[in-house]
Amino acid sequence: MTGSPYTVSDVMTHTVVAVGRDAPFKDVVRLIGEWKISALPVLEGEGRVVGVVSEADLLPKEEFRDSDPDRFTQRNRLADLARAGALTAGDLMSSPAVTVHADATVAQAARVMAQLKLKRLPVVSDEGMLEGIVSRVDLLKVFLRTDEELAEEVGREVVARLFPDPPEPVRVEVADGVVTLTGRIRNASLVPVAARAVRAVEGVVDVEFRLADGSAGPRGAAAAG
Numbered sequence: 001m002t003g004s005p006y007t008v009s010d011v012m013t014h015t016v017v018a019v020g021r022d023a024p025f026k027d028v029v030r031l032i033g034e035w036k037i038s039a040l041p042v043l044e045g046e047g048r049v050v051g052v053v054s055e056a057d058l059l060p061k062e063e064f065r066d067s068d069p070d071r072f073t074q075r076n077r078l079a080d081l082a083r084a085g086a087l088t089a090g091d092l093m094s095s096p097a098v099t100v101h102a103d104a105t106v107a108q109a110a111r112v113m114a115q116l117k118l119k120r121l122p123v124v125s126d127e128g129m130l131e132g133i134v135s136r137v138d139l140l141k142v143f144l145r146t147d148e149e150l151a152e153e154v155g156r157e158v159v160a161r162l163f164p165d166p167p168e169p170v171r172v173e174v175a176d177g178v179v180t181l182t183g184r185i186r187n188a189s190l191v192p193v194a195a196r197a198v199r200a201v202e203g204v205v206d207v208e209f210r211l212a213d214g215s216a217g218p219r220g221a222a223a224a225g
Contacts, residue, residue: 006202008109009102011141012123012132018043021050021090025061028053028089041122041130042093048128051093054119058092060084099124102131106202110139145203147174154179154204158197162190167214177205188213 017031018041031040032055039054060080086092100109100121109121113136123132151174159170159181168184179198185191191209198207 005105005107005200006142007102008100008104008106008123008134009132011106011138012102012134013138014132016041016122016130016133018130019053019089020044021088021093023089025058025087025089025092028092029058032058038119038135040089041097041133042089042095043130047130049097049099049122049124049130051090051095052097052120052122053089053092054094057083057086057094061086097122099128100134101126106139106142109134113139142202143177143205145177147177150174150177150179150201150203153201154181154198157201158194162194162197168212170211177203179204179207180210181207182210184212184214186214 017035017037019028019031021042021044023042028040032038039052041049042051042053044050060083064081064084083092098112098116098118098121100112100123102123102125112118113121120133120135122130123134125131151172154174155172159172163170163183163185166183166185170181170183170185173180173182179201181194181198188211191211195207195209198204
């Protein structure tokens, strides 16, 4: 995937723990505990995702165990009250499930998770069949790329394209994911473009510039970003 945005298929987990609609409440709790996961896809037929059961969906049964809900709760938390009496995954699940396709970019999946405050997303085919699962931890795998790999990609995809004939070679150094570009360039106006391009490389933590504007002569001003 070097040179292209990482997709969900690059980081997702292919082995998925899932349940059917009729799975008993206690089985759902047991699986979440045994596998140390925050949610389970609910399937029907040959593997079509119809919902998701999360830890939050299980808690109302305990929350309302020894108290009668007041009028405010009865009026504003009808779904939670229904889950408090749920016996199966089909009763507990949130439906329709929020899902993602394997060819979605890691950034797109991250935005969905952030906006909806989700920890995991089922990965499905165009027909809605379960193909895997992607979690917040999976999305962070891009930051495990080595500094050497990042330096090679930034040099090839950014420096070589934006600064093809610099008056002084542009050097790429990477330390703990932070990219530093050093050298002399002909057009300092390209620095903001380079900043966006470098930050778009999967796994880059930040970027710094120590570039001088070669068009201004030997005393050209340094550009920082």
